[in-house]
Amino acid sequence: MVNIKINGVDYSVPDGSTILEAARIAGIKIPTLCYLKDINAIGACRICVVEVKGARTLVAACVYPVNEGIEIFTNTPKVIESRKTTLELIVSNHKKECLSCRRSGNCELQALCKEYGIDENKFAGANPEVEIDDSAAHMIRDNSKCILCRRCVAACGVTQGIGVIGANERGFATQIASPFDMTLAETACVSCGQCIIACPTGALTEKDDTDKLLEAIADPTKTVVVQPAPAVRASLGEAFGYPIGTNVEGKMYAALRRLGFDKVFDTNFSADLTIMEEAHEFLDRVQNGGVLPMITSCSPGWVRYCENYFPEFIPNLSTCKSPQQMFGAVVKTYYAEKIGKKPEDVISVSVMPCTAKKFEKIRKDQSAAGVFDVDITITTRELARLIEKAGIMFCDLPDEKPDSPLGTYTGAGAIFGATGGVMEAALRTAVWKLSGENNDAPIDFKEVRGVEGIKEATYTVGDKTVKVAVASGLANAKALLKKVKAGEANYDFIEIMACPGGCVNGGGQIIQPASVRNFTDIRAERAKVIYSIDANCALRRSHENPDIQTLYKEYFGEPNSHKAHEVLHTSYKAAELYR
Amino acid sequence: MAFKKSAVPFAGTPEQEKKLRAVIEEHKSDPGALMPILQKAQDIYGYLPIEVQTMIADAMEIPLEKVYGVVTFYAQFSINPKGKYKISVCLGTACYVKGSGDIYNKLQEKLGIGGGEITSDGKFSLDACRCIGACGLAPVLTVNEDVYGRLTVDDVDKILEKYN
Numbered sequence: 001m002v003n004i005k006i007n008g009v010d011y012s013v014p015d016g017s018t019i020l021e022a023a024r025i026a027g028i029k030i031p032t033l034c035y036l037k038d039i040n041a042i043g044a045c046r047i048c049v050v051e052v053k054g055a056r057t058l059v060a061a062c063v064y065p066v067n068e069g070i071e072i073f074t075n076t077p078k079v080i081e082s083r084k085t086t087l088e089l090i091v092s093n094h095k096k097e098c099l100s101c102r103r104s105g106n107c108e109l110q111a112l113c114k115e116y117g118i119d120e121n122k123f124a125g126a127n128p129e130v131e132i133d134d135s136a137a138h139m140i141r142d143n144s145k146c147i148l149c150r151r152c153v154a155a156c157g158v159t160q161g162i163g164v165i166g167a168n169e170r171g172f173a174t175q176i177a178s179p180f181d182m183t184l185a186e187t188a189c190v191s192c193g194q195c196i197i198a199c200p201t202g203a204l205t206e207k208d209d210t211d212k213l214l215e216a217i218a219d220p221t222k223t224v225v226v227q228p229a230p231a232v233r234a235s236l237g238e239a240f241g242y243p244i245g246t247n248v249e250g251k252m253y254a255a256l257r258r259l260g261f262d263k264v265f266d267t268n269f270s271a272d273l274t275i276m277e278e279a280h281e282f283l284d285r286v287q288n289g290g291v292l293p294m295i296t297s298c299s300p301g302w303v304r305y306c307e308n309y310f311p312e313f314i315p316n317l318s319t320c321k322s323p324q325q326m327f328g329a330v331v332k333t334y335y336a337e338k339i340g341k342k343p344e345d346v347i348s349v350s351v352m353p354c355t356a357k358k359f360e361k362i363r364k365d366q367s368a369a370g371v372f373d374v375d376i377t378i379t380t381r382e383l384a385r386l387i388e389k390a391g392i393m394f395c396d397l398p399d400e401k402p403d404s405p406l407g408t409y410t411g412a413g414a415i416f417g418a419t420g421g422v423m424e425a426a427l428r429t430a431v432w433k434l435s436g437e438n439n440d441a442p443i444d445f446k447e448v449r450g451v452e453g454i455k456e457a458t459y460t461v462g463d464k465t466v467k468v469a470v471a472s473g474l475a476n477a478k479a480l481l482k483k484v485k486a487g488e489a490n491y492d493f494i495e496i497m498a499c500p501g502g503c504v505n506g507g508g509q510i511i512q513p514a515s516v517r518n519f520t521d522i523r524a525e526r527a528k529v530i531y532s533i534d535a536n537c538a539l540r541r542s543h544e545n546p547d548i549q550t551l552y553k554e555y556f557g558e559p560n561s562h563k564a565h566e567v568l569h570t571s572y573k574a575a576e577l578y579r
Numbered sequence: 580m581a582f583k584k585s586a587v588p589f590a591g592t593p594e595q596e597k598k599l600r601a602v603i604e605e606h607k608s609d610p611g612a613l614m615p616i617l618q619k620a621q622d623i624y625g626y627l628p629i630e631v632q633t634m635i636a637d638a639m640e641i642p643l644e645k646v647y648g649v650v651t652f653y654a655q656f657s658i659n660p661k662g663k664y665k666i667s668v669c670l671g672t673a674c675y676v677k678g679s680g681d682i683y684n685k686l687q688e689k690l691g692i693g694g695g696e697i698t699s700d701g702k703f704s705l706d707a708c709r710c711i712g713a714c715g716l717a718p719v720l721t722v723n724e725d726v727y728g729r730l731t732v733d734d735v736d737k738i739l740e741k742y743n
Contacts, residue, residue, distance in 0.1 A: 163642030170652045179647035180583045180629055180658070578633070578643055 005071040019050055019061035019072055020518075028074055029515060031083065031112050033090075033149050033200055035062035037518040040154035045147070046086050047112065050074045058082055084116045091118065092125030094201070095144035101202040108200035108513050109147060126172065135183035137362060138191040138355040139206055146176055146203040151514070152195035159500055161475030162305070164189045164579070176203075179578060188308040188577040190474070192301035192498045193355030193379075193507015206355050206379050206508060210386045213376050216347045217260040223339065224347040225263040226256050227327045227406070230271060231353040231417030231503035232380045234529035238510040239384035240394040245525035247533065250399025255387050256351075257400060266402045267350065268409030270327035271416040271425070273551070274298065275542035277568050278320045278422075279429040280559040282493055286464075291315045293469075293484065293491040296422050298322045300360035301498025301507075303572065305474050310481050311574035316494075319569040321373075323416060324350045324357055325366050327406065328373030329567045334555045335406065336369070343369035349376045351383045353417065353506035356498065368567040379508030408547040411534035418527040419472035419502035420448035420455060423495040427459065427468070428541045434461040443540050449531070451501050451523045454480055456491075468493045473500035504530065585659045586692075586699040589630045598623050599631070603638045612639070613649055617656060626660045659697045662704035664742045668720045671710030678731070679718035683707060685735045686720075702742070 001012045006026045013022040018041075023030050034045035043060035050061045053071035058079065066072075073079065091113060098104050113120065130143040150167060153176060157163035164187035168177050178187045196204045216224050237248035256264045282294050297303055297318040306313055321329060327350070332343040339346070350357060360366070361374040378386070387394055401407075412428050415421035424445045435441045447457035448468065453476035459466045469491045471477045477496045483489040499506045501523025512522055534540060542548065556564045602619045606612040616635055617627065624631050627650050629643075636643040650656040668674075668683040683705075687693055690703050697704040713719045716728025720738075727738055 157642065157645075163644050166642070166644040166648040168648055168651045179632070179643040182582045186582065579636075 002066055002068045002070075004066050004069070007073055007075065013066060017066050019052075019059070019064045019066055020048060022066050023050075023061065023072070023074055024519060030061045030074060031115070032062055032514055032518070033108060033112070033147065034151065035518065036151050036154060036198060036514055039158040040149075040151050042150065045090075045149055047083055049079060049082050049086075051076050051079055080116070083112075084118055087113055087116055087118045088120070088122040090147050091120050092123035093127055094125075094147065095127065095142070096120060101145070102205045102208075103199075103202035103511075106511055106513075107202060108515075110201075111513075130175070133177075133183050134207070135185035136189060136191065136359075137185075137207070138193060138358040139184070139196060139204060141176075141184065142203055142205075143175055143177070144203075145201045147201055148174055148176065149200060150176070151198040151200065152176060152204055155194040155198040159194055159473055159475060160190070160192060160498070161478045162188065162190065162309075162579075165195065182578060186578060188575070188579045190301045190304040190308065190498060191356035191359040191507075192474070194499060196355065196507050197505075197509065197511050200514065206381065207358060208382060208385075209358070209376050209378050210382050210389075213349060213378060213386070216349070216376065222345055222347045223262045223341055224260070224349060225265055225331055225335070225406075226261045226349045226351060227265050227267040227270065227324070228252055228256065228351040228383075229267040229324065229353055229417065229503060230414055230421075230530060231506060231509070231526065232351050232383070233533075234417060234504050234526040235353060235380050235509040236384060238512070239381070240387075242395075244512065244516070244520060244522050245528050247529040248394075249533065250401070251394055251397040253402050254397040254400040255383075255392050255394055258392050258397070259386060259390055261349070263403045263406075264400075265327070265406035266409055266413075267323050267327055268413035268416070269406050269545070269547065270323040270330065271413035272410055272542035272545045272548050273326050273330070273568070274320055274323045274416075274422075275412055275425045275429055276548060276552070276559045277326075277564060278318050279426045279433070279542075281318055281320060282426060282430055283433060284560065286466075286492065293494045294318055295493075296426075296495045296497075297570075297572075298416065298422055299497045299499075299503075300354070300356040300363075302474070302477065302496045304356065304359070304575075305477065305498060307572055307575045308577055309478070309579065310485075312485070313481060314572045314574060317572055319565075319571065321366065321568055321570045322357075322360065323413075324352060324377070325360065325373050325570070326568050328361070328366075328375075329368035330406065330551070332369035332371060332373055333567055334551065343371050347375045348373065349378070350374050351378055351380065353380050353503045353509045354499075355379060355507040357508070363570075364573075365570045380506075380510055381508060384510065405547040405550065408545055409537075410542055410545045411537035411540035412542040413545070414533045414537065415530050417503040417530050418449070419451065419497050419500075419523075420445075420470045420495065421502065421530065422497075423448045423468055423470050423493065425542060426493070426495075427466075429543050430466075431459065431461050432541060432543070434464055436462075448495075449527075451521060451527070453500065466493065467491045468495070470495045472497040472502050474498055476500075501527065583658065585626075585628050585697065587660055587697055587701045589628050591624060591630060595623050596634070599634060600638065603635060607639060613641075613646065617646070617650060621656060626657045628658060628660075632658075657695060659695060659704065660701070662697050662702050664703050664722050666703060666705050666720060666722050667708040667711075668705070669709070669711050669713075669718065670707045671714070673710070673714035674718040677717040679720070681732050682718055682720065682730055682735060685732050689735060689739060703739075 412425035504526035
């Protein structure tokens, strides 16, 4: 510990703290724009400047370590004036369309400008025309709102180990873009959306499909059904003032019903279905000498990464479609037949914590009934906007239940939204099966839970040993796969999710500002929601789901049957793109 | 967004590639290896097109964007080759106040290229430069070794004609 003084008051703070962290301990929030914990400590934006006694100039609190006896002043006129001028310079070159901007009300730049009472027209900036990049299926980049903080660059390059965006040119010409100014669609971008949730302003946004959705709901000839993903209920409440880590599942169903969906189902159901197929695929590979390690295929960002960066692992990918696509496929085949409608007249809508799902739904081999399995995919953020636009008073809604038959789920389906969840769900059924369908077989596989980037575990069932690994965040996935490739590690089964912490921290979730992200592990808080839902479920193994049992009885026969393969499985292809 | 690929097709030889690979191998494990590798790559090829930058990125196991970001940051690197006739317009203070900016713009318009670029037939490349020490003749431009001074916008056509 070191003894320091902030604004004349004594504190004792841990060695190695930055001024930013020390001030937080003292209850003072120093503003930041470019700083993102662990990935972007570059001291570039100068918003976090403070005075240090004896220092020649103001210093950047985000990168300045405290030392014994340091005296810090965080709110002198000099500090305030400097921050204000910096903000005025930033907004001089910022497209000020705050009334219509997607991020209005949730923009870090806007919030600071208000706090500091800046004059937004103090300086006339050059404001050059920029071209908007809307080439990708999932997002739009508008550099006229970019403040060059480089948080997106760090999310892409450091967190995900991809780096298809960076700062090009220099000085006033500097732009965040891809090499040779190619569009995002021409790069090996995997659509994970981590850049969007890192952006402090409205420069990066998801493509909005809410209008398309409202049109579908208003069409009386269509039956519109919806599936919210496991992780959506763990974040949606944040948009309506609930603390991070609040389970709003019941209100989410109620809101979807009030938006006018004909049926409110749940992706948790098709997560159970995924386990039926995936666990049996795994057992089949183990027993019949198939390609191991088998790697999960639920995360479309990861699947795209595998195709772009590690095509040699394509045979290892499970052929199972993701829960979103399995759900859509079942809606367009089994469910459409059941209600006597043509597949194109049943509109299948998904609400996802994910931007890559917008890309996944238009992939090849994702059309079981000859039409896309999923018609419209919206993110958690788009759902929140839709609820607001429709005037639905979310906080006052009652807790409701999903509809049958595609809304029933077990605890195994519920945990798909967190890193390790797919692995644990698969192990629950696989271990039950391997131990002779023993209902006393273990249910909790706690070794694969938690937010660490790479987790490993070994389980012994009878005379069989199963070695598993779990990675989340693509930089971690890369490290793990390199070890496997080099023969330094050996596993039977690997789960990979593109986003760090899994879908709960997906690129489509409610955006939390850096001032929250830097001091709260939102991945862990949201994961708690999912694990508490699981703990409260009476049924916690996917094969125990009664509606899944009916689905197999009435339609698919057995897991991995010919029909199941036609409807529920897919294929992959290596991609040649600029990396 | 326009893909900024060079207007002139890449014509690298196996010998050049062999030299580049040797350079990368030599520097690969040095800290800050990218700068010396890029400088030597530009010596080998004369410029740094996407083909060369991709070779460097793949061999160093870094994203192409990391290479491109450095290349576009430093004025010493060019992603386009120089033309048969290399036109440099002085935008130094004396030439600029005497109207070299207008001459530079006129050349861009006549040649259909921006600064730092090359015409698709490989004939002309255009760059801005800072003071070449001929302020008495301002505004000044050079075509290879030829110097043209006391110019007006109307002189541009005549100069280009000489090289056609």
